[in-house]
Amino acid sequence: MKIAINGATGFTGRLAVAELARRGIDAVLVGRDPARLRAAATGTGFATRLADIGDHQALRDAFTGADAVINTAGPFTRLGPPVIRAAIAAGAHYVDTTGEQHYIQDVFATFADTDVTIVPAMADDGGPSDFISHLAGSTAGPKASMTVALWYRGGGFSRGTLRSLDPTALFDGALRYEHGQWATYGDASRAVLTFPGSNTPTTVGKAALPPVATVPRHTDVTRMEGLLGGSFDALKNGIDPATIDALPEGPDQAQRAASTWTIAVEATNDGGAVRGTVQGRDGYATTAVIAVEAARRLAADGAKPGVLAPSQAFDPESFLGFLTEHGARWAVET
Ligand SMILES: NC(=O)c1ccc[n+]([C@@H]2O[C@H](COP(=O)([O-])OP(=O)(O)OC[C@H]3O[C@@H](n4cnc5c(N)ncnc54)[C@H](OP(=O)(O)O)[C@@H]3O)[C@@H](O)[C@H]2O)c1
Structure with a gap:
């Protein structure tokens, strides 16, 4: 299994890189700044690929060979759609850490008809x-x-x-x-x-x-x-x-x-x-844990193609149960 992470040099991206390394999942770190990419990869052994979000071909090439892409580069309203298009072109599933409600609506409206699975908003909210x-x-x-x-x-x-x-x-x-x-x-x-x-x-x-x-x-x-x-x-x-x-x-x-x-x-x-x-x-650490686990589950188990809400892509009790291993608590009471 290989997971590409776009936005690897950012605050949330670096936490996700650390989580990928902690879990022993092979990753390729994608970003636009060579020095920041090298710093993000230090000590992990992960490969790096240089790609600006404005360069579709570079981004698609960077994602090719990955089973899933984690995207932590926001604002997603501006930067998200080109990354989804590149993931689709590379044949990789896609998850992101957005909290932007209007972007999520746009993703459902724009990318419904794809061969891969797209799950926006795999963050702590x-x-x-x-x-x-x-x-x-x-x-x-x-x-x-x-x-x-x-x-x-x-x-x-x-x-x-x-x-x-x-x-x-x-x-x-x-x-x-x-x-x-x-x-x-x-x-x-x-x-x-x-x-x-x-x-x-x-x-x-x-x-x-x-x-x-x-x-x-x-x-x-x-x-x-x-x-x-x-x-x-x-x-x-x-x-x-x-x-x-x-x-x-x-x-x-x-x-x-x-x-x-x-x-x-x-x-x-x-x-x-x-x-x-x-x-x-x-x-922020919980967001990294969630995004990595979501990408791992898509890579390992797959899901229906198209844009899915979290509960359409993953079993809710199973995912919340996984989060309890990371200190979360949940309950449903009548
Ligand atoms: N909803 C939630 O609960 C939740 C939780 C965590 C994060 N988030 C969201 O996740 C996003 C990231 O947050 P953050 O704190 O990690 O931000 P950040 O530290 O600013 O990181 C942004 C990342 O995007 C990259 N980037 C920006 N423009 C780019 C471009 N044109 N081409 C390639 N890469 C580009 C940056 O690369 P450089 O390093 O080269 O600048 C950096 O890696 C935000 O939208 C935030 O709201 C949401």
Whole structure:
């Protein structure tokens, strides 16, 4: 098995490279900067291939021979589609670490008819939230109304995350699923939520979360919206690129180790309410673990061709069970 990783020189990409090495999976590291590529490969024994995302042939050649591609180069709205096209041309399955809801919608609309499997959003928000929503929705039964809420505490964001964060798309432009379609909407259905593991309510606001784009494709929901916990006032007007450039590349190891993420899903229908929860630490390391495992499973087991939501490509209980080996906890309660 061989896995190509595009964006290998970035903050998330290097964590994924370390995870590939830890698991003994052969990899080829793909990037545009020779010195950064050499540094990313140091101590791993992995091959490197030079390719800018703007160069289709170089990217396709770099992916040729790989069973699957992991793409960690964002913003995906701008940089994702050329990488998918190159993976398809090379005959390699594709997973990425996007959190961009509108990009996920575009991928489903654009790349449905392919011979390989494409699974966007295999990160710490998109993967676990899709899996737990599927399990909560299946337990609730048909025609559930669903909210999915995400709460990050501590740690902070990488420069790459901040560069990928388009405040218009993330907040006002958030899509809700209702009456069989996705559309922008007014206010969120609630302003506070008491997350599992907390005694006090947390402010929540509407947000363009990945599971709203993926879950209605495999679970019978009549309505679904996404909520983000905490205050994001500082992000709502956008951050000046020069300010982002001056920040550290990402949270350091101590900050990451102290950070937590919580996903809380509520599925309600005539039968009552079902709650699903997934919690873990260090969202960036978890994202690397998720992306590598997703690519490994596609390379080893395959899946239907086309664009798939996480729960269409992988068994939700099996994948969440795998994440418990990495410190995550999950539960579905009626
Ligand atoms: N949803 C989630 O939970 C989650 C979690 C983790 C990460 N993410 C997403 O993953 C993405 C990466 O984050 P990050 O912190 O790793 O960012 P980063 O450190 O800025 O890394 C970006 C990577 O993309 C590469 N790149 C950019 N433009 C390129 C081009 N034209 N050709 C080739 N390579 C190019 C960079 O190469 P150079 O090194 O040469 O600049 C670098 O390897 C972001 O979109 C972030 O939001 C999402």
